[in-house]
Amino acid sequence: MVLDLRKEFFRDTWVEINLDYLYENVTRMKQHLAADTSIIAVVKANAYGHGDLQVAQTALEAGATMLAVAFLDEAVALRKQGLKAPVLVLGATRPEDARIAAELDICLTATSKEWLCEVEHHVTSNSPLSIHVKCDTGMGRIGIRSIEELLEVVEILRDSECFVFNGVFTHYATADELDTQYFKYQLEKFEEMLNSLPVRPPFIHSSNSAASLMHPSSHFNSVRIGIAMYGLTPSLEIKDHLPIPLKQSFSLHCRLVQVKEVEAGEKISYGATYEASDREWIGTLPIGYADGWLRRLQGQEVLIEGRRMPIVGRICMDQCMIRLPHKVEVGTRVTLIGQQLDQSILIDEIAKHLETINYEIPCIISNRVPRVYVRNGKYQSVENNIMSLWK
Ligand SMILES: Cc1ncc(COP(=O)(O)O)c(C=O)c1O
Structure with a gap:
């Protein structure tokens, strides 16, 4: 079927998302990584304005094995659209909403011992909640800041049947800069925290696109790829140093x-x-x-x-x-x-x-503008908030 855009919406303004390019970007990234490093596709903020469902499906086809979003609402939206792949919420979630996450098999981020203790009142062993523990190694945003607290959190996770200890991660503040001093400081701090663990969970990840592209030492066994998947450089500073070509989708x-x-x-x-x-x-x-x-x-x-x-x-x-x-x-x-x-x-x-x-630009093109998806060189589908009410 060939899509006639003039029949899909009545306004001559649209975004085109080239899913073929997105697929290529993920494939190239996969080739760049070691064979045992898995890709977590970051599809928060409606996949940086590109469309969460379409991007998630394409990234999974290209070899990503997990999805990540910022908020529980976004994870619920993915589930409601039929996506069954593992989904991780990277941001903070209200403890009382943890039950919803457990029921929908959505993995949450533990940001502190207090948070985890509070969550324990809202989940049961019938539907255990999968947890990735966030270490704040210098981003100063969310997460556990000391080895003592990390060990207490891991003990709670291991002792409780309400939880599955699935991952541990951190996030870098300067991975997109050529000066690597602060990046190395954070990486060392993360390694110290990891080395203190009595057991390691299945997923250990720290790298965003910049670190995934520039710093193999930080890959561990999974990486979280956002901006590079969309074909954009993580910063102008490293644009000329990228090891793989990227195609803006x-x-x-x-x-x-x-x-x-x-x-x-x-x-x-x-x-x-x-x-x-x-x-x-x-x-x-x-x-x-x-x-x-x-x-x-x-x-x-x-x-x-x-x-x-x-x-x-x-x-x-x-x-x-x-x-x-x-x-x-x-x-x-x-x-x-x-x-x-x-x-x-x-x-x-x-x-x-x-x-x-560049991150800001596709995010600010509002959802009044229809998104048209190109796959295998052809218009494949249209996402349009306003017209979905008409059809
Ligand atoms: C915790 C976390 N991980 C990964 C990413 C993906 O970063 P990037 O788009 O630079 O790959 C983000 C995005 O800001 C993030 O907040």
């Missing part, structure tokens, strides 16, 4: 909805801040800051027929305008993020314009 497109010629001196958009300096062709795009195409992107270029052209005037809530070199037909495809012919606008370029990191 996220792109953003729309179609021109109006094209007009304006006279010199005519103004464009709120505040009338842009004034045509000559006779100019102006095109209107159906995307604005409510879609996450933020006002600060004024001046950013977009692609039409492989050529760059600038956004002029203020970006509105739902629309913005671009200056065209000549008349272009209404309905012409415009690429805001992605490739056309030999030109590309990478997420890194948008992040630079917004003075932020």
Whole structure:
């Protein structure tokens, strides 16, 4: 079946997620790792804005064996969408919600001894709760900070039939930097904590994408891959040092909805801040800051027929305008993020314009913008919050 996008939604703005690229990124990462190192695919925040179900399925097909999210809600959403693979909640969970996690076979993160003691009142041996213990080795976010507390936690886990001690992990603050001093300090601290354990659980993991790519010494037996799976570099600092190529799977497109010629001196958009300096062709795009195409992107270029052209005037809530070199037909495809012919606008370029990191960009493109999935080179499916109410 070939999907006709114009029948799937009534608005000419959409994100394309190339699942073939995502599959390739996971496969390349798998080849880069030792054969006995497993991949935990990080699909929190709706898979960094890419779509949790589609990304999770593709990552599992490519060889990931576990999924990780930030919150229990996200894990429940994966289960409700039919995913049966192991799921780990990386963030803190309310103790009273642990029962739900146990019932749905969702693994939770133990962040302290107090938390674990509290959770014990909410779970039973009929439906034991799987636990990964988080060690805070220097991120300063969540987790156990001392060997004494770690040993107490492990003792509780081993003595109670309500728990399964399934993993231990930590998270690095500077794995994406070329200066490895603090990274090494954290790694040593984690090794010290591991060496104190009377028994080791099945899963030991510390590496995010950056550490997985740059530091084999930190792989242990599993790694947690987020940003690299989506084909993005963990930081600009290590971009030229990556051992494997990555392919950006996220792109953003729309179609021109109006094209007009304006006279010199005519103004464009709120505040009338842009004034045509000559006779100019102006095109209107159906995307604005409510879609996450933020006002600060004024001046950013977009692609039409492989050529760059600038956004002029203020970006509105739902629309913005671009200056065209000549008349272009209404309905012409415009690429805001992605490739056309030999030109590309990478997420890194948008992040630079917004003075932020690439992680933020796919996350902020709102769910008003439909996600269209490409698999085996073809449009495969569409995820669209608004239209799902219509269908
Ligand atoms: C605890 C934890 N592990 C792994 C990841 C994945 O990191 P990355 O996207 O850099 O691979 C994150 C994401 O921030 C995280 O918070």
